[in-house]
Amino acid sequence: MTMLALRKTAPRPGLDFAELPEPVAQPGEVLVAVEAAGICGTDVHIAEWTAGYESMTAGMPVTIGHEFAGRIVALGEGALGVAMGQRVTVRPSTVCGRCAACTAGHPDGCTGRSGIGIGRDGAFAALVRVPALNCVAVPEGLDAELAAMTEPLSVSLHAVDLAEVRPGQRVLVLGPGPIGLGIALFAEAAGAEVVLAGVGDAARLATARAVCGATAIDLAGTDLPAALAAAGQSAPFDAVIEAAGATPAIEAGLLRLRKGGRLVVAGIHARPAPIDLTRLVRMEQSIHGAYRAPIADWSRVLAFMLRNTEKVRAMVTHRLPLAEAMRGFALSQSREAAKVILRP
Ligand SMILES: [Zn+2]
Numbered sequence: 001m002t003m004l005a006l007r008k009t010a011p012r013p014g015l016d017f018a019e020l021p022e023p024v025a026q027p028g029e030v031l032v033a034v035e036a037a038g039i040c041g042t043d044v045h046i047a048e049w050t051a052g053y054e055s056m057t058a059g060m061p062v063t064i065g066h067e068f069a070g071r072i073v074a075l076g077e078g079a080l081g082v083a084m085g086q087r088v089t090v091r092p093s094t095v096c097g098r099c100a101a102c103t104a105g106h107p108d109g110c111t112g113r114s115g116i117g118i119g120r121d122g123a124f125a126a127l128v129r130v131p132a133l134n135c136v137a138v139p140e141g142l143d144a145e146l147a148a149m150t151e152p153l154s155v156s157l158h159a160v161d162l163a164e165v166r167p168g169q170r171v172l173v174l175g176p177g178p179i180g181l182g183i184a185l186f187a188e189a190a191g192a193e194v195v196l197a198g199v200g201d202a203a204r205l206a207t208a209r210a211v212c213g214a215t216a217i218d219l220a221g222t223d224l225p226a227a228l229a230a231a232g233q234s235a236p237f238d239a240v241i242e243a244a245g246a247t248p249a250i251e252a253g254l255l256r257l258r259k260g261g262r263l264v265v266a267g268i269h270a271r272p273a274p275i276d277l278t279r280l281v282r283m284e285q286s287i288h289g290a291y292r293a294p295i296a297d298w299s300r301v302l303a304f305m306l307r308n309t310e311k312v313r314a315m316v317t318h319r320l321p322l323a324e325a326m327r328g329f330a331l332s333q334s335r336e337a338a339k340v341i342l343r344p
Pocket residue numbers: 040041042066067151152
């Protein structure tokens with residue numbers, strides 16, 4: 001039997017479909033029948049082949065797709081803590097089990113990671129083999145497309161945690177893509193007043209207004225200070241969280257931050273950003289990078305989704321069969337879509 005898979009085959013722009021033999025679970029692994037897999041900004045960057053993903057080259061050709069959920073259909077030898085037929089979502093970052101952090105029992109600190117859908121075959125295919133350790137059980141009441149949102153929402157939750165958002169604070173979120181939308185949701189849940197800004201992002205900002213109570217502003221034809229003033233939001237923010245991956249957003253965000261405030265950078269930037277360090281020093285501001293959520297955050301996200309099922313579902317704007325993945329990528333690139341879910 002063969003299956004359709006969407007792959008990165010060479011270090012240049014583009015993706016290719018391939019018919020591949022069905023994978024076999026190796027020791028310690030399970031085979032997951034993918035029911036829903038989200039297209040992530042990372043996948044779009046990999047497709048466009050923007051700077052920052054060069055390390056993927058060694059693993060090519062590789063099936064991409066790292067935000068997914070499905071059902072366990074085969075168990076490899078010694079696959080522990082999982083059961084046949086179990087519904088799971090999968091943490092895409094696999095650990096090596098050999099480095100100092102791993103052998104000391106701190107897998108969050110592993111230095112030898114490989115990403116499912118980046119360094120090894122991912123979920124834009126009917127079947128994917130993954131370490132049993134990476135499987136997270138999906139609770140009753142969450143269907144596959146919601147469960148596939150766990151990974152991006154864990155990134156959002158982690159960024160909000162690093163911003164140390166407190167009730168009553170004002171938080172500015174730059175970038176209304178799925179990660180930014182999730183950040184707005186979690187900041188709001190933490191009791192903050194949220195402003196979410198995008199540039200030429202009418203569709204995603206409309207999704208934001210449907211999903212949460214954030215003030216959603218479009219900077220098309222204006223700039224951040226003017227748009228904030230027009231929305232009555234000129235006062236400095238306690239925290240600014242950047243999820244745009246746009247270099248100018250960093251300096252613009254720092255300028256809207258209060259003395260002692262935190263800028264959390266969650267976007268992936270193709271270029272270095274200029275930063276006025278003297279101003280940063282005098283304002284005693286700090287900049288934190290947010291990348292991968294700790295393992296423990298996954299259960300917090302699943303619990304949040306159970307309480308906010310319809311808000312999270314509103315983030316899924318398009319559902320397509322895998323064979324139409326390229327249309328899904330175009331929708332993500334055009335920023336018409338919030339989250340596109342593919343169904344292999
Ligand atoms: Zn992702």
